[in-house]
Amino acid sequence: MYIGLSSLRIRTHFVIPTLNHKPKSSIFSLLNSSFSSMSYQKELVAAKKAASLAAKLCQKVQKSLLQSDVQSKLDKSPVTVADYGSQAVVSFVLEHELSAEPFSLVAEEDSGDLREDGAQDTLERIRVLVNDTIASESTYSVSPLSADGVLAAIDSGRSEGGAVGRHWVLDPIDGTKGFVRGDQYAIALALLDQGRVVLGVLACPNLPLAPLGVQSSAGQTGCLFSAVLGEGTYMESLDGSSPVKVNVSPTENSEEASFFESYEAAHSSFDLSSSIAKKLGVKAPPVRIDSQAKYGALSRGDGAIYLRFPKAGYREKIWDHAAGSIVVTEAGGIVSDAAGNPLDFSKGKYLDLYKGIIACNQKLMPALLKAIQQSIEEKAASL
């Protein structure tokens, strides 16, 4: 159902919940029951193993990152040996663990630059990293990958995704700028089934296990979030601990709700988020961290709202939100575009959306959508 708010049509999640939120109408119930009767346990085990191993590789590289490890892509964004290595490891583990299933992977990186003249040293560094990481997993007794094997593993991420069949969706390092800075980043892996996210895993090697802002005595970092449709969201330590169920903040009071946004000012309009926060009466300053670690932190209630408004013309990719969105929705939250429309992961690599991406709990959503619309109108009027 939509309500008119000025010229914008706003989908009222709080009236008709998304498919993840036990909708009442019969068509939604039918759809949901057909998905929830499916088990994704084997896929979940494989995804957790793949993301954890890739996290090991990334942690090793981040500890001693060399200047030569970081390159620039055509769009000027950074890519490192760890982005490539992580993609190769995830691709290898998924194919190995799920060899009986058809395999389709939509992933951020491709091997184009690594096949150029002069990239041999970088490729060799990646090959050694990938083989060392795979060898550290005692259940794999496979011969080491050749350079061609590594290139092929990276390139198995070339699928376009879509609304038919199953597709894995991977960001091997989400938040590469944070990774290079020594800050937050995530390995984000999700599974689409008939265009819908049914499973998501987020490995966040630098995220404290204790809630942000709370000092734990041990100060342990490294979280693994996982979610399967209809089964809730769980967090465990990347070092191995029992998963605990997590939930988004239950707050109904927007004045006490803190919000997350990008660390990088180029990734999101801070002006717009500040205007929205002011309208909601938010008192706390924004919590700015890189990557989908924001979705993980939101899923366990560290903050209550996530705001992301990229510059006009920037197209969001599915691997930047697929895992994070199910981690939040299965923890009881809502993820939508700035007009309240659910994100549609069935259209290939890109998300078509209005203005940006927001997330919070169901009770805060109506006030948040209203504040966003007012702020957008005021900004347009001031131009």
Ligand SMILES: Nc1ncnc2c1ncn2[C@@H]1O[C@H](COP(=O)(O)O)[C@@H](O)[C@H]1OP(=O)(O)O
């Ligand atoms: N100009 C941009 N605007 C918005 N997001 C961007 C931009 N350039 C890269 N990104 C992507 O934004 C995400 C991280 O943003 P943030 O930390 O702000 O949430 C990453 O997925 C990053 O890609 P990448 O996966 O290559 O790091």
Ligand SMILES: [Mg+2]
């Ligand atoms: Mg990138």
Ligand SMILES: [Mg+2]
């Ligand atoms: Mg990304």
Ligand SMILES: [Mg+2]
């Ligand atoms: Mg990335």
